[in-house]
Amino acid sequence: MSDPVLDKRDNHCFISYASEDGALAQRIAKWLGEAGLRIWFDQIRLGAGASVVDELARQVCNSRAFLLVATEKALTKNYVAHEVNIACDQQITQPGFTIVAVRTNPELDLSTRFPSLRKVSWMSVPEGKLDVAAARRILLALAPSIPAAPETRHIYLSCGWGENEEPVTRRVCAPLVTRHVRLIGDAKDQKKFGEFGEEGAVRVERIMSGCTGHLLILPARRPQG
Numbered sequence: 713m714s715d716p717v718l719d720k721r722d723n724h725c726f727i728s729y730a731s732e733d734g735a736l737a738q739r740i741a742k743w744l745g746e747a748g749l750r751i752w753f754d755q756i757r758l759g760a761g762a763s764v765v766d767e768l769a770r771q772v773c774n775s776r777a778f779l780l781v782a783t784e785k786a787l788t789k790n791y792v793a794h795e796v797n798i799a800c801d802q803q804i805t806q807p808g809f810t811i812v813a814v815r816t817n818p819e820l821d822l823s824t825r826f827p828s829l830r831k832v833s834w835m836s837v838p839e840g841k842l843d844v845a846a847a848r849r850i851l852l853a854l855a856p857s858i859p860a861a862p863e864t865r866h867i868y869l870s871c872g873w874g875e876n877e878e879p880v881t882r883r884v885c886a887p888l889v890t891r892h893v894r895l896i897g898d899a900k901d902q903k904k905f906g907e908f909g910e911e912g913a914v915r916v917e918r919i920m921s922g923c924t925g926h927l928l929i930l931p932a933r934r935p936q937g
Contacts, residue, residue, distance in 0.1 A: 718776055718806050724749040725854055726772050728795040729781035730788070733816075736840045737781045740814065743847045749854070765794065772798045777810040777854045780829075783817070787825045800828040812853045816840045834914070853918060868920045869897040871929040881929050888927075896923060 725744060729737035734755070741753040752771045768791065772778060778799035786792045802809045811832040813822065818836045822829055835853060837846045867888065871881045885895060896919060920926065 718808050721774050721776050722750065723752040723771065723775035725777040725779050726752045726775040726795070726799070727779050727781065728786075728792055728799070730783060730785035730792060732785045733781045733783050733840075736816070736837070736842065739842050740779070740781070740847075740850065743842065744851065744854070747851055749851075765791075768795055769798050773802060776808070777812065778802070779850070779854065780811070780813045780822075782813040782815045782820060782822050782834075784820065787822065793825070796826050796829065800826075810854060812850065814850060865893045865925070866923040867893055867895055867925045867927050868923040869895045869927050869929070871927075877929075884927075884929055895927075 727737055727741055737753065738755065741751045745751050752775055754768075772795060778795075780786065780792070780796060780799075799809075799811050803811055811829070812835060813829060813832055814835045814837055815822075816837055816839060818838065835846070835849055869885070871877065873881065888895060897916075
């Protein structure tokens with residue numbers, strides 16, 4: 713199957729879920745839709761006839777991201793496994809294709825059923841309660857798959873905000889800001905590493921994957937003693 717260029721695809725996100733989890737999947741689809749994303753969401757969850765299987769494959773391949781509602785029920789569904797396999801193939805063949813798994817049980821490990829999901833971004837929505845904070849995390853996880861305006865550059869910034877470091881950081885960043893470069897990453901008042909509802913290293917890797925460059929500022933430090 714020949715795929716269109718990723719940023720030309722019709723769907724921002726394909727939502728995969730077990731039919732028993734339809735209420736949560738629908739809430740997520742509604743939130744993302746109201747946030748401006750085009751969502752492919754099969755509200756009927758038809759059987760696995762040949763025409764349905766072909767349509768699922770076509771719609772995953774016509775999406776820029778894939779969101780799995782990861783529950784115990786999802787483990788038992790062959791059509792969910794089919795959708796996940798197609799999404800994992802897309803992630804390999806299409807740079808920038810994003811996969812996010814939303815768990816209602818933080819202890820659930822889908823890697824036994826879907827080993828290829830070990831390296832994807834995991835989000836937790838305990839007991840299926842989609843509050844504003846959880847919905848925001850889901851939206852941000854999908855953001856790298858949504859192209860920025862052509863004139864906008866996203867640079868991931870690593871720097872220090874110590875007394876001797878801050879002046880250097882600001883001098884380096886000022887010209888970039890005046891050129892409308894969006895700096896993402898460290899901030900003086902940022903939360904501590906790992907306090908964002910997901911593993912710190914995974915979060916940083918996910919955010920960096922959506923940036924066009926990486927700026928590392930290491931001011932010279934006086935030796936101790």
